[in-house]
Amino acid sequence: MMNRCSRCGACQAYCPLYQETGLEPFVARGKVELLDLLQDSKLQWNDKLAEIFSTCLLCGNCGDNCPNKVKADLLVREGRRDLVVARGLPIIKRTVFNHFLKKDGRLGMMAKLFYLYQHSGLQQVIRKSRVLEKLPGNLDLKEKILPNLSSREFRKMVPKVIKTENSKLRVGYFTGCMTNYVYPQTGFSVLKVLKANKVEVVIPEQGCCGIPALASGDYETVRELARKNLASFNSLSLDYIVTDCASCLGTWLEYPELWQENGVNLLVEKIMDISTFLVKILQIELPNPVDLGLIIYHDPCHLKRVPGGRENPRALLKQITGNTRFVEMKDADRCCGSAGSFHITHYQLSQKVVQAKVKTLESRQAQYLATGCPACMMQLSHAFSEAGLPTKVVHTMELVAKAY
Amino acid sequence: MDKEIIKKIKGIVGRQRVLESFEERLCYSYDGTVQRGIPALVVFPENTQEVAEIVKLANEKEFPIFPRGAGTGLSGGSVPQDRGIALVLTRMNKIKEISKEDLLAVVEPGVITEVFHQAVEKEGLFYPPDPASLKTSTLGGNVAENAGGPRAFKYGVTKDYVLGLEVVTPQGDIMRTGGRTVKNVTGYDLTRLIVGSEGTLGIITEITLRLLPKPQAKQTALAIYDKMENAAQTVTAIICEGIIPATLELMDQTTIHCVENYLNMGLPLDAEAVLLIEVDGSPGQVVEEMKLVKVACEKNGCRQVQVAAEATERDRLWKARRAVSSAIVQLKPTKISEDATVPRSKIPEMVRRLKAISTKYNLYLPVFGHAGDGNLHPNIIADKRDHEEMERVEKAVAELFQAALDLGGTLSGEHGIGLMKKTYLVWETGDVGINYMKAIKNAVDPKGILNPGKMF
Structure with missing residues (x-):
């Protein structure tokens, strides 16, 4: 794919990071040039390259608009994978992936600790003390990104199987970590709408879809998570699998390529975004007018x-x-x-x-x-x-x- | 690069606007060609004063400067030469003025061409030059390379719209040329000298551009041909009808295949050629002219003429045309993009000769381009890793240039000479011409500071 890049620079017009920085190392063309040199062993992975390759949103806008269909987002991800192979993951990511992503229980524990931090008054104390403002790295602002966590995991608040009378379809629900720990109201909304439309919902044991690892080039971790999730949804006799998280959906759709096992395709073909399920499969019509502005x-x-x-x-x-x-x-x-x-x-x-x-x-x-x-x-x-x-x-x- | 010099440059522009690492400098070693050269430093000035100070320092310490816009050029014109600094002007991107009364605009060199188009069109005005890379290319780059584009047939090229310039001379002085009037014969026409000088005679820091009222209407048609000959004949026929379409673009079969593969827009894969024809003007005039264009196409063996009914359809046709230059790289990775141009009447003959060259050297040579103004884009598509093939490419390029010159044409219609064509320059200008150019260069840039190694 890399050979198809003619360095025409068209990607500059479509890269959000180039538009903000005006710097060529941020745009697809610059990264492809570097990858080309890496491939020819004229360059070796080093800190600077790691930094350059960390600056990509993987939004794929460049590839969508590239005259030669050079999917630079995929190339960057593969670059990150090579980087992981050559130099290993940064210690923070390694810790998070190994100890939290792969073990859902620990992720839940972590979420609980954060909940306590936010609700015990500690957060208020820390914010009032302005100690984070004094530390480098915009810690004070970053601390605010994480919204208030749910007091309990969404999946622990709902049954594993939610039956309705005369249900016409049986779907599996992949909630993703964010709905589970941060935005349970999304999950409740999904269940409410599905129930009203007489759909039986199964929420089996599940873990992270793997996208943090995938984006970081840690394909091994993704494979392990993919295997667990697939095993969990397999053999449930589901008509469809729905998710409310676009990122999880994107990762699931890549499972067949990452995990070439029999039956993977059949299962992945069933997954779709909840909006697609409602519009294309159920063809729902919303019953009550509401004034939402x-x-x-x-x-x-x-x-x-x-x-x-x-x-x-x-x-x-x-x-x-x-x-x-x-x-x-x-x-x-x-x-x-x-x-x-x-x-x-x-x-x-x-x-x-x-x-x-x-x-x-x-x-x-x-x-x-x-x-x-x-x-x-x-x-x-x-x-x-x-x-x-x-x-x-x-x-x-x-x-x-x-x-x- | 000398640490002392880097320190001084940082003192001029600030440390944030300098890139030093090898990896980042590599990202400024290219343009849209196969040429490469790694600058010793990448510098992003934000105003004329900074540019002038850097040039003065360069004269003092004798290091070369390679001015650069978006780096989308097709001649190697902005590619550094493994030393000196790449001076990137993209941060100087303000549109300073758009005057309806004077029909002109004043801009900094880093303004993106399309951004400028949109800004003036919002005011009911029109800036015709439209290089295919307009979504990313900068006006400064357009002026330095004297860029053209499809609309050149009717409206001319960049040089026809530059009224005046602010230029940092190769010795670091700030000079103004031309002004805000269409008529200006005061002294040498230095504006025209700087336009198309490829960064060798000065760094453009401000441009005054002439504008036109925006045409009220346009119509676009796609004419499909079974025979390339007939398409080429049609071009001459339309001109003989007394019509000057805004654009008259030709694509040959190979090009059609590449674009279709990219856009899946239903282009006829069995056609040997298509013409993309656009007329503009008042609503009445547009309808009248399109009628005559259709007749001319049909008389010359056209299979079918599709007139775009809506703006979206027209945009789609144009998207196809603009994609061409990049889409042909599907064939093989290395593109040697030429823009040899011949007098309009010689288009059919030039097309015949290009086909013969393609066959003789067994190379992909898709032909597309601005047939209306004789500016074809024969592109040789090869693989730079295949040395035997690259030798054939070199021979084919030479023969292609010779063909254009034999027919009374020129080596380059709109890309410039840069690195790609400098060995051939003498064929067209002769020794006298080259020596004249060198004399000018040496007089204003005795130390060879600005963009050395380019053009000659």
Whole structure:
């Protein structure tokens, strides 16, 4: 694929990071040049290259618009994989992946500790003391990105099988970590709508989809997580699998390539975004008009690229009637800059990227910004709250549930 | 690079606007060609004063400067020479003024061409030059290379729109040329000298551009041909009808295949050629001209003419055309992009000769380009790792240039000479021409500071 890059530079027009920095190492063309030299052994992985290759949102906008279909996001990810092979993961990521991602119990424990931090008064003490402001690395701001965690895991608050009378379909629900630990209201909304539409829901044991590891080039960890998740959803006689997290969906869709086992394809073919399930499979019509005011929508990078990923969430939002109005936002499909842990590791740059969304919202007094990925939700709500914008950031499903 | 010099440069622009690491410098070693050269330092000035100070320092310490915009050039013009600094002007990107009364705009060199198009069109004005890379290319780069584009057929090229410049001379002085008037015969036409000088005679720090009122209407058509000959004949026929379309673009079969593979827009894969024709003007004039264009196409053996009904359809056709230059790399990775140009009447003959060269050297040679102004883009597509093939490429390029010159044409219509064509320059200019150019260069840049190694 790399050979197809003609260095024409067209990617400059589509890269959110290039648009913010104007620097060639940030854009696809620069990275492809470096990868080319790495491949020819004219360069070796080092700290500088690690830093350069960490500056990519993996939003894929360059590849979508490349005349030669050079998917630089995939190349960057493979570059990160080679980097992991050559130099290993940074110690923080290694610890997190090995001790938390792979072991769901510990992730739950961690979430509990954070909950305690936020609710025991410790957070208030720390914020008041302004100790974080005095430490380097924007710790004070980063600390605010993580929204208040749920007191209990979503999956521990609901039964493993939720039956309805005369159910017409049986679906598995992959909740993702974010809905489970941070945004349980999304999960409750999904269940409410599915139940109203007579769908039986199964929520089996599950872990992280693996995207943090995938984005960091740690393919081994992803494979292990993929294997566990697939095993868990297999043999449940499901008609479909739904998820409310665009990032999880994107990762699941890559499982067959990462984990070439018999039957993987059959299972992965069943997974879809909840909006697709509602619009294409159930063809639902929302029953009750509600007055929600002005709604705009932000396209998560991982959702806009799947078939119907742009249209289906909009179709749902447009169905909400009453005095609710759906308005298209300028550059709705431009990456918000969250990109997994990018908004922690490159806080300031990430905040620059999201400013385009903030500006749009400043001129449009929307009540709600809906989106289909909890990672985008976290980034956008942080940016809006820092900018003092009144717009509430919600998952599309939360608004849909209001019409039931 | 000498630490003392780096320190001084940082003192001028600030330490944040300098890139030093080898890896980052590699990202400024290329443009849109196969040429490479790693600068010793990458510097991002933000105003004319900084540029002037850097050039003065360069004269004092004798290091070369390679001015650069977005780095999308196709001649190697901005590629550094493994020393000196890459001076990237993209941070100087303010549109300072758009004047409806004077029909002009004043801009800094780093403004992106498309951003400028949108800004003036919002005011009901029009800046015609439209190089295919307009989404990323900078106006400074456009002026330095004298960029053209499809609309050149009717509207001319960048030089026809530059009224005045602010230039940092090779010795670090700030000079203004031309001004805000269309008529200006005061002294030598230094504006025209700097336009297309490829960064060898001065660094452009401000540009005054002439604007036109925006045409009210346009219509775009795609004409499909079974025979390349017929498409080429049509170009001459349309011109003989007295019509000057805004654009008249030709794509041959190989090009059609590459674009179709990229966009899946239903281009006819069995056609030997297509013409993309756009007329603009008042609504009445546009309808009238498109009628005559259709007749000319049909008389010359066109299989079918599709007129784009809506703006979205027109955008789609243009997206196809703009994708060409990059899409042909599907064939093989290395693109040697030429822009030899011939008088309009010689298009059919040039196309015949290009086919013959392609066959003779057994090379991919897709032909597309601005047929209306005789500016074809024969592109040789090869693999730079295949040395035997690259030898054939070299011979084919020489023969291609010779063909253009034989027909009364030129080596380069709009890409510039840069590194790619400098060995051939003498074929067109002769020794007298080259010596004249060198005399100018030596007089204004005795130490060879600005973009050395380019052009000659």
